[in-house]
Amino acid sequence: MASVELLILFLVGAGVIAYILTRFNTFLGSIFTIFAVMFVFVSLAGYGFGMNMDTTVNILPGISFTETYLGFYFAIIIVFVYLMVSFFHPYYLSEYKYKNSYNLLFLLSLAGILGAFYTDNFLNLFFFFELIIWTTMFLIPQGKSKEAAVSYFGFSIAGSVAMLIGIFITYNVSGTFSIYQGLAALSGTNAIFVFVLFIIAAFAKLGSFPLHIWLPIAHGNAPHPFSPVLSGALVKLGAFIGVLALIRIAPATGLFTAMDLPIGQYVVAILGSMSIVFGTLMAIKEDDAKKLLAYSSMSHGGYILVAFSILNGIAFAGGFYHILAHALASAGAFMAIAAVARATGTTKMKELGGMIHKMPITYLAYLIAIISMAGIPPMGGFISKWLIFQAVIDKGMIFVGIAVFFGSVGSFLYVFRPLAALFLGQELTEYKKVKEAPLLMLIPTFILMGLNVYTGVFPGGILKFINNIIVELGYTGIEVSTYEINGTNGILNPALIGLIFAVGSGIAFLIFIVLKKSRKVELMDTYTAANFVHDEHLLHYAVDFYAPLERLYEKQSNWMTKFYTALAEKVRELGKLGKYLFMSKNISTTVFWIVAIIIFLLWGEVL
Amino acid sequence: MLSTKYTEKTKLTKDEIDRKWWEVGDYFRRNSLWLLMYCTGCCAVELPPSMTSAYDMERLGMGPMATPRQADILLVSGYLSLKTLRRLIYTYEQMSEPKYVIGLGSCPINGGIYHDSHAVINQLDQYIPVDVYVAGCMPNPESILNGFVDLMESIKNKTANSWKKYRDNNEWYKQNQKDALGEVIIHDEFHE
Amino acid sequence: MILNILIGIGIAFFGFVLQTSIAGINRKIVGRLQKRHGPRWYQEFIDIFKLLSKRSITHGWIFDFGVIMALGGIIATAMFMPLTNNFLAFENFDNFFIFVYLIAVGMLGMAMSASGSGNPWASIGVMRALTTMLAYEVPFLIVVLTIINLTGNSSLTEIMLYQQASGNNWFLIALPIGGLVGFIALMGMLGKKPFETYVAPAEIASGPMVEYGGKQLGMLFIMNEISAFIEVSLFVHLFLGGATNIFEFLIKYFVVYTLANLISSVNGRFKIDQVVKFFYKWPLIMAVTQAVIAIYFGWVI
Structure with missing residues (x-):
């Protein structure tokens, strides 16, 4: 179906059907949801890449659509994450209290997303944003706690209100609600006002410092299959508003001559850097695997902000690619954790251990996702980080540089923690009977694994598409050929890196295989200074993994929470x-x- | 002058090839012996001088290692009480083959001055096989280094086969160990 | 392409042989420093081949898979390394970031395998290794940011040529503070004392290596030698003007590694939090100072 309007109506209708089906049979309703989302994804992928979507509106009143590369890029990523996650529904929904409405709300929020990225009208944008926020707000409390929903809703509303005021100022100046004409008409002080308001909205949605408090609470307590959507998809709405503010508005403030960057943009870059550093430090300290990944989303949101505040093509390419890479990686990681949580009933790392022996495929999915998340080749995260680093280095932004390098090395630390404590280590007795996730849940796992590798090895096609967006935004794209990416200070050939990595591993495998075969021993038969240890828990190092490092910033770690608690107290x-x-x-x-x-x-x- | 007659090349059998490789491996093994020091008794005090500048064990390619997995030699220095024997056997079984055992001092040979103690075993090779004994109470660093050189010689002559002995006569060793130690049920890491 | 790959494998092998020999020579030098005779210069080779010949144990597939990934990642990284100006396997693709991030695959593999052994000491060692990495990497990358910003190119060959073009103006001299930071970070990378916290044989039973013996340990030794080759070569290329011919490279390499080793042999060991505190105090301040001076003020000698 090529019409955006019809797709949205289809999703609303499918939502109602899914509600009725789920009421009778949870499994059937969830399967229907998978097909509904798949239908939307297929139609979007089939027509959208060539910009062939039909944007005429016949039925819905007061709504108008237009087609942009920018909107489509976001839409396709988010719909893809929705599709992947919907495969998890059949196995999770039956536990939830209001399971009937789950699929309905899920499909409605997807309708909101399609609308938000295809509309060309500010009021419509606001309407669809509210649709997303209100539907997802009822999804989150189905998980562990209701407070999470309150926190999520509060910050989202703060962002929406800021955006609404910005929209009104724009209307006041330009006399139109059209996004592109309206933003183009802004100038002088008004532009700065709208810029600040939109940035607040972007920070609130993206969960960036200083509006990050809701992120771990909502991610950590959301239902297991919804956390990947929150982190991989919904947070990216903030990036969309950020693009509007940082690139479309780009108010004429003073210029830092040393870096050739407007002050407004530089301030956003610094805030983004702080978001990277805080996210990294908090993630290192966190014990709950889902909250840890939530903090990592915060840090990656910082990368996206840094990329979009450096006004040149290569940084934008890095930012857009990072949105894709992070969506894939964080969806993969969250889904692996969700699979573990389904099997064991907990996401606390100190209670888990040795899951790899029972769930090897889930482990591989998590491994590949975190390699991408940490920005290690040959995965997608490396390409985007490489592009962002180039832009940062060329501008000579030292303090932002400290943050991006710190975040990138710090991400090795926090992504390794679930790997070591949750998947590796001793095989704990209480989880000896755990089984691998069912086949339907492994399908998206495999797809995400494949895509994480694909984005890291053959980024050419995707970057060419991103070039369209950059040109649409009024900047020059980057030079990309089939295999090579031309940065400003170097060439990268990801396919070559992938090939050489394969060659290196081949050599290592040869060395390994020609040598004498090893003797298999039990995990408990390990060096204990000749002490007889009989309990797996005593040999499993999982609690306070980075204790010496945490001790260094223990006292400073909760002052943001304290600030917001005090603020809430004053508001009360x-x-x-x-x-x-x-x-x-x-x-x-x-x-x-x-x-x-x-x-x-x-x-x-x-x- | 080359003979025109065709002689068939003698093909090496698999055993012969293995043996040749084993000899090559023996060269490396005897020139890089890593020690796991099981410092149970007073003989351990003689090890620092044999490692440091005075006698310099490293020139033979030897050195101390941290864990049994990495080590080649289990160096039993001194008397062995029953409690430490249990741990010694555990450690020995964790080492990767080929592995060698050196008994230091007179205690592992015949009990030494503790020969009549109820808590100490008298002959180490009843429980695990020993390649080289270094006698003396305590042996001085020269004799310790001499013992190492002896071990290297016997690796060269393929007589350092204690680890094979332990594998072949495992039942006998196990029986001896059981007779001495008895079977123990382990409650937690501090109590047997 | 096949020829290039073969050259790359050759470079990796050369790196292994070079670093293993120099490490052996350094063992002798340290021996002399301590008034000992010291081992033979080829002792490191004997050690590695002995380990490969032993019959080892394994703790399951991840234990082996991690080791293969570690060695494979490091070999792949070494294959991109230029030896001199014009001797490298893949021209134009010797991007600095490849070395920093592809080497991380190897580290990740090793960490994974070590944790997979189920030994708590291994996990503690990995934790310390990662923490040390967090410490030294940031100051080092800030200095490299300065260098790339000045040269406008992140290819190692181009950085070498830039230094040679301006009258052998090495960055060690042009950016003296940055050069010092680079050397301290190199000590951290090589795991030399005082930053040897993650091996610490007497404290945590050699850390990540605790459960390895036989061929796995041998492969990790090879990996360790090649990664040392990569790290020292990076320092030579970034700060010492690279090399126009192979002998120059060998001399510079030897001097840098031996200096690091000599400093190491007269030092004690930091605690892990002291390592972090140290690196985020002086080296980071020095690196930022150097970057501000060089980039914003343009004062480069």
Whole structure:
């Protein structure tokens, strides 16, 4: 189906059908959801790449669509993550309290996403954003806690309000709600206002410092199959607004001559860097595997912000590629953790160990995902990080450089922790009967593994598509041939790296195989300074993995949380004051205030 | 002058090839012997001088190693009480083959000054096979190094076969170990 | 292409032989420093071949797979390394970041295999190795940022040529503070004392290597030698102006490695948090100072 409008209507209709089906049979409803999402994905992939989607609107009132490379790029990534995750539904939904509505809300939020990326109207954008936020808000509390939903909703609404004010200012200046004309018409102080407001919205959605508190709470407590969507897909909405603000608006502030960068952009880059550093440090400290990956999303959000604030083609290419690479990697990692959580019932790393012996494929999926996440070749994350590094180095941004390098090395630390504590190590007795995930759940796992490798070895085609976006945004794209990427200070041939890695591993394998065969021993038969240890738990090193490092910043680690707790306290007190003034039990007081406010408002109108 | 007569090349059998490789391996093995020091008794005090500048064990390619997995030689220095014997056997079985055992001092040979103690075993080679003994109470560094050179010689002459002996006569050794130690049920890491 | 790959394998093999011999010579030098005779210069070779000839144990497939991945990753990295200006396997593709990140595959493989052995000491060793990496990598990369920003190219050959073109103006001299930081970071990379925390044989039973014996340990030794080759060569190419011919390379290589080893042999060992604190104090401040001076003020000797 080539029409965006019809696809959205289809998703709404499919949502209703899925609701009814799920009511009778959870498995059937979930299978239907898979096919519905697959249908959307196939139609989007079939028509969208050539920009052949039909954007006319016949039925929906007041809504208009247009087709951009930028919107399509985001849409296809997010729909893909939705598709991958929907394979997990049949095995998880039956545990949830409101399982009937799960598939409905899931499909509705996907409808919102399609709308948000295809619309050309600010009000529509806001409407679809709210649709996404409201539907997902009811999905999150089906997991562990309701507080998570409150936190997610609060920060999302803060972002939305900021965006709404920005939209109104734009309308005030330009007299149109059209996104591209409106943003083009901004100038001077207004542009700076809108820029700041949109950046706030972007930070809130992306979970960047200083609006990051909701991210680990929501990711960690969301239902297991929904966490990959949150991290791989929904967070990227923030990146979309960030692109609008940083590139489309790009207010004319003062220029840092040393770096040839506007101050506004530089401030965003610094905030992005802080987000990288904080995300990395908190992820190293975290014990819950899902929260750890949530903090890593925060740090990767920082990379995306840094990339988009450096105004040149190569940085944009890095940023867009990072969105793809991180979506694939974080979806893969979250889904592996979800599979483990389904088998064992926990995501706490200190309670788990030796899952590799029972779930080798899940382990491989996680391994490949984290190699990409840490930016190690031959996976997708390396390409994007290489492009971002180039841009940072060329601009000579030293302090941003410290952050991006720190985040990149720090990511080795935090991604290794679940690997060591959760998958490797001693095989704990309580999980001896665990089984590998069922076949339907392995399908997306395999697809994600393949794509993580593909994005790292043959990025040429994707980068050529990204060049379209960059040209659309008004910058020059990067030089890409089939195998080579031309950066500003070097050439990269990812396929060659992949090949050489294969050759190297081949040699190592040859050395390994010609030598004498090893004797297999039990895991417990290990060097213990000749002590007889009989309990696996005593030989499993999982608690406080990076204790010496954590000790160095232990005291500083929760001041952001404290700040927000204090802020919440103040807001609550303000609310109490309001309640005391306006909501008193004495009716006459309330009536007095209502009349007073109405008079005040009318008076303002007259003036 | 070359003979025109065709002589068939003698093909080496698999055993012969293996033996040739084994001899090559023996060269490397005898020139790089890594020690796992099981310092149970007083003889251990003689090891630092034989390692450091005075006698310099490293010139023979020897050196101390941290774990039994990496080591070639299990160096039993001194008397062995029953409790340490159990751990010694555990350690010995963790080493990778080929492995050698050196008994230091008179205690592993015949019990030495502890020969009448109820807590100490008298003959080490009842429980695990020993390649080289270095007698003395304590042996001085020269004799220790001499013992190492003896081990190298016997590796060269293919007489250092204790690890094969342990494999072939495993039942006998196990029986001896069981007689001395008895079977023990382990409760936790501190109590047997 | 096949020829290039063969040259690459040749470079990796050369690196192994070179580093193993020089490590052996250095063992002798350290022996002399301690008034000992020291081992033969080819002792390292004997050690490695002995290990390969032994019958080892394995703790399951991940234990073996990790070792293969470790050695494979390191061999692949070494295949990109240029030896001199014009002797390299893949022209134009000797990008600096390949070395920093492809080497990480090897490290990851080793870490994975070590954790897979189920020994807590191995995990502690891996934890320490990663923490040390977090410590030394950031100051080092800031210095390299300065170098790449100045030369405008991240290809090692181009960086070498840049230094040779301007009258043998090595970056060690042009950026003296940065050069010092680079050398300290090199000590960290090579795991020399005082940054030897993650091996620490007397403390955590040789850390990641605790469960290895026989061929796995031998392969890790080979990996260790080749990664040392990569790290020292990186330093030679980045700071010492590379080499126009192979003898120059050998001399520079020998001097750098021996100096690092001599400093190592008279030092004690830091605790792991001291390593982090150290690197984030002086080397980082020095690196940033150097970068600010060189990039923003343009004061390059």
